Amino acid sequence: MPVKVAEEWLGSCSGCEISILNLGETLLTVLPQLEFVHIPVLMDHKYFGQTGQGDVHHLDIPPATVGIISGNIRNQEHLEVAMAMRASCDVLIALGTCATHGGIPALINACSDAELFERYYRGSESTDAAADPDDPNLPRMLPRTYALDEKVKVDLYLPGCPPHPDQIAEAITALLEGRAPVLPSKSVCDTCPTRREGKGAVKQVRRFLQNPQYDPAKPLAEMRCLLEQGLLCMGPVTRAGCAGAHGESPRCLSARVPCRGCYGPVRQDGNQMLDMLNALASNGIDIKGVIDRPSLLRFSGAHGRLMNPSRRLPAGQKQGA
Ligand code: SF4
Ligand code: SF4
Ligand code: SF4
Structure with missing residues (x-):
């Protein structure tokens, strides 16, 4: 049936x-x-x-x-x-x-x-x-x-x-x-084939306003990691999945574009903004240079993550009841 x-x-x-x-x-x-x-x-x-x-x-x-x-x-x-x-x-x-x-x-x-x-x-x-x-x-x-x-x-x-x-x-x-689905639980970086050479390559990240360095004739695996090129790539703090189940590469990286974070945080209760700032800091990158930090929550601003002061209700009053 x-x-x-x-x-x-x-x-x-x-x-x-x-x-x-x-x-x-x-x-x-x-x-x-x-x-x-x-x-x-x-x-x-x-x-x-x-x-x-x-x-x-x-x-x-x-x-x-x-x-x-x-x-x-x-x-x-x-x-x-x-x-x-x-x-x-x-x-x-x-x-x-x-x-x-x-x-x-x-x-x-x-x-x-x-x-x-x-x-x-x-x-x-x-x-x-x-x-x-x-x-x-x-x-x-x-x-x-x-x-x-x-x-x-x-x-x-x-x-x-x-x-x-x-x-x-x-x-x-x-x-x-009648079984539990097997779904990705790691980060976009874990499914990304780009070449990583190690931490410390850049001290500042910049927004994606100019193309990364790569040779279009060569495969993605020969392009250096975009974060290591100094572009703000959300791959470290974003749930994997967009690469599908058949060995493709993450969608945006396939187009040589940084991950914008559209799968939300790696853990359901993660915070992409805090997690990304932590990831940058642990790579020796100056987080004060990250422009428009709330935009790191562009896909995950519910659960009280993004909150204009006018949306905070007086103590004791429940949100959206
Ligand atoms: S930071 Fe971006 S480019 Fe680098 S490995 Fe992760 S997803 Fe790939
Ligand atoms: S923005 Fe979405 S589709 Fe693009 S690489 Fe990140 S998770 Fe994949
Ligand atoms: S904007 Fe929302 S409804 Fe539209 S494709 Fe993305 S997740 Fe789905």
Whole structure:
């Protein structure tokens, strides 16, 4: 009998769902074993009943063995959908770095809502200025952007922006076979073939505003490590996975570009900013020269890692309750 699957996207860009499609031929193998009972990205499943009669007054997400959620939690609707998915699904998977660590949208946690609205509704170069929306029917904004596990229990984390299809395939296959999935647990550096010559080569890191030194005619393994070339490469503090399961190289390094950290920290509870500053200091690099340190949390600003003072609630008051 096919395994029932429910999928939801919260504060999401749909890139994670495209990564599911990128399973390619594997998708053809696993699809007959799955029955999608709810997947708004593909089918028009109504939240409040399927008849249009208005007779259902609760979120109507059918029971499923496996629930998959991409995106983070930013407003009351996201929160209610996440809770309904948790109640309907036996196993809940956080798909993508927005769900596991807040992702790029959690950068907003570094700003106040007033700054957000000012920039979005009046400061954009490409749109006409407008007032802040005040329709009471719109979902209420929560105090900040949350990763999924800050609000509901998560059983399996598949980070990545987006996650590599190989990890999605392994997670689905393992669940179908009734075993624990085997997922990468090391750092991007552990899957990177670039040539390392040792610590102490540079004393300062710089942003990636100029190309690294390499010979395009030679393989990646002959390019010197970008961090040793003085470029801010997040490989030491970022979870491996983007190289896939078939011996490829990390995605950005394959393009001779430094890792930006999109898989989040190596440990689920790691802090990419602190871990990176530690890594730099232990390599003898002056961390005072690192410009815009909060950007080291560009993919992992949930869990209170990035926090504008305006988002801190008075003592005793709970975040986003
Ligand atoms: S993790 Fe990346 S690809 Fe997935 S929803 Fe977030 S921004 Fe999009
Ligand atoms: S720091 Fe970057 S370039 Fe160097 S080994 Fe790690 S991932 Fe590769
Ligand atoms: S190299 Fe880093 S930023 Fe690039 S895809 Fe891999 S984890 Fe993401």
